[in-house]
Amino acid sequence: MPTESAKGRVFIAGASGVVGRSLCRLLVSEGWQVSGTTRSAHKAELLKGLGVLPVIVDVYDEAALREHMLHAAPEIVVHQLTDLSGLTDPQQISTVLAQNARLREEGTRSLVAAAAAAGARRMVAQSIAFAYAPGPRPYKEDAALAVDDAQRGQTARAVASLEQQVLGGPFESLVLRYGKFYGAGSGADQAPAGGAVHVHAAADAARRALTHGAAGIYNIAEQDGTVSSAKLSPNWAGTLPFVWRPNDPHRHCHSPGRLATAFHCGSFFHPQDAQHR
Numbered sequence: 123m124p125t126e127s128a129k130g131r132v133f134i135a136g137a138s139g140v141v142g143r144s145l146c147r148l149l150v151s152e153g154w155q156v157s158g159t160t161r162s163a164h165k166a167e168l169l170k171g172l173g174v175l176p177v178i179v180d181v182y183d184e185a186a187l188r189e190h191m192l193h194a195a196p197e198i199v200v201h202q203l204t205d206l207s208g209l210t211d212p213q214q215i216s217t218v219l220a221q222n223a224r225l226r227e228e229g230t231r232s233l234v235a236a237a238a239a240a241g242a243r244r245m246v247a248q249s250i251a252f253a254y255a256p257g258p259r260p261y262k263e264d265a266a267l268a269v270d271d272a273q274r275g276q277t278a279r280a281v282a283s284l285e286q287q288v289l290g291g292p293f294e295s296l297v298l299r300y301g302k303f304y305g306a307g308s309g310a311d312q313a314p315a316g317g318a319v320h321v322h323a324a325a326d327a328a329r330r331a332l333t334h335g336a337a338g339i340y341n342i343a344e345q346d347g348t349v350s351s352a353k354l355s356p357n358w359a360g361t362l363p364f365v366w367r368p369n370d371p372h373r374h375c376h377s378p379g380r381l382a383t384a385f386h387c388g389s390f391f392h393p394q395d396a397q398h399r
Contacts, residue, residue, distance in 0.1 A: 129154040132332065133194050133242070135181060135233050136202035137174060138165040140307035141248070141300075144325035145200065146172045152329075157194040159187075181229040184236070191236035198332050199237040201247035201288065203229050210309065223280035230284045234291045244295070246331040247288040248324075251299035251317050251341045251349045253278040260350040263299070263339045285339060296331045300324050301343030317341075317348035 129152055136142045137158025149156050150173035158174040159181070160166050166176035177190045181203060191199075205225045206218055230247075237245055254261040255268040255278075268278040288295045301319035304310040308321050319327075319342055327342045341349045 130198065131155045131194065131196045132157070132198045132200060133177075133191060133196035133237075133240075134158040134174075134200040134202060136204060136248075137169055137176075138162070139202055139204060140303070140305075140321050141324045141328070142202040143168075143172065143307075144322050145202065145328050146174050148325055148329045149332075150174065154332075157190075157196065159190075181225070181232050184232045187232050188236045188239050191240040191242075195240055196237075196242055198244045198246065199233065199240075199242045199293075200328060200332075201230065201233055201245060201284075202328070203233070204248070205229075219277060223276050226280035226284040230287045234287050238292050242293050244332070245288055245291060245293050246296050246298065246328055247284065248328075249281055249285055249297050249299045249339070250277075251301045251319075251343045253281045254349070260345075260347055261341070262350050263341055263353055289337070289339075294337045296335050296337060297339040298324075298327055298331060299339060299341045299343075299349075300327075301341075301349065313344065315346070315348075317343040317346060319343050 129149075132149055132154050134142055134145060134149075134156060135158075137146055137156070138160040142158065146156055146158055146169065156174045157177055158169045159177045159179050160169060161178065161180055163178060166178050169176040175194070177194070179186050179190050181187055203225055205222045234245070251261070253267050253274065255266045255271065257265055267282050268274045269282060271278060285297045288297055301317040302310070302314045303321050303324065304313050304318055305321040313320070323344075324342060327340075331340075335354075338353075340353055341351045342354075343349045343351055345351065
């Protein structure tokens with residue numbers, strides 16, 4: 123059985139991903155007992171090195187996932203699952219998007235069922251803030267998703283399914299619609315146009331969501347006029363629209379940042395702060 127910890131027990135599905143690893147570091151440093159999933163024995167060792175209790179499981183194996191979840195007995199479950207390997211290969215894009223859509227639908231179904239069986243009281247789930255249908259900007263959380271779009275419809279429908287399943291679970295649920303990732307491990311060094319979020323900022327938002335915020339959907343993106351993050355509660359005041367500025371853009375940073383706080387590899391700052399311009 124899991125041991126007690128000062129903060130509580132968290133189960134992170136997708137802990138070995140770029141946001142998951144950063145989130146793990148944050149939570150372990152705060153005193154949470156973190157169990158984290160991966161499908162790889164190699165990545166399980168990586169998680170163990172971060173102070174995480176590694177769980178090697180395929181989310182499509184519903185029975186195994188349920189067993190691991192019951193053993194971990196988490197109070198909070200974090201959904202950071204993605205399946206985007208091969209996305210950089212133009213010939214594989216349609217296949218990768220299809221497998222990621224399946225994960226958002228079927229994988230989420232397995233995770234919600236396991237979390238419910240374990241008696242989790244809260245779930246925080248990763249979604250995206252770039253699946254909105256064309257309309258007035260900045261997009262708010264109640265804007266329609268592009269479910270009927272010929273090119274983006276598959277992704278938008280899967281996002282809608284993920285969000286509906288999580289919000290319909292027997293626990294308090296927060297869905298974080300992340301902007302387009304940038305930062306170490308994301309494949310983008312600079313903030314892309316159209317609503318970006320640094321991977322460390324995404325992780326920090328998930329950290330805050332463990333203990334702050336009412337149930338619902340929240341955009342998590344820097345304010346460039348594409349999406350609105352105004353719904354974030356006052357308790358999340360440090361989260362956005364702060365953006366990440368590395369001290370050395372050529373240095374690979376492994377340390378997750380807390381927003382508006384300086385670190386050895388960089389800091390978060392408000393874009394309207396004149397001293398940083």
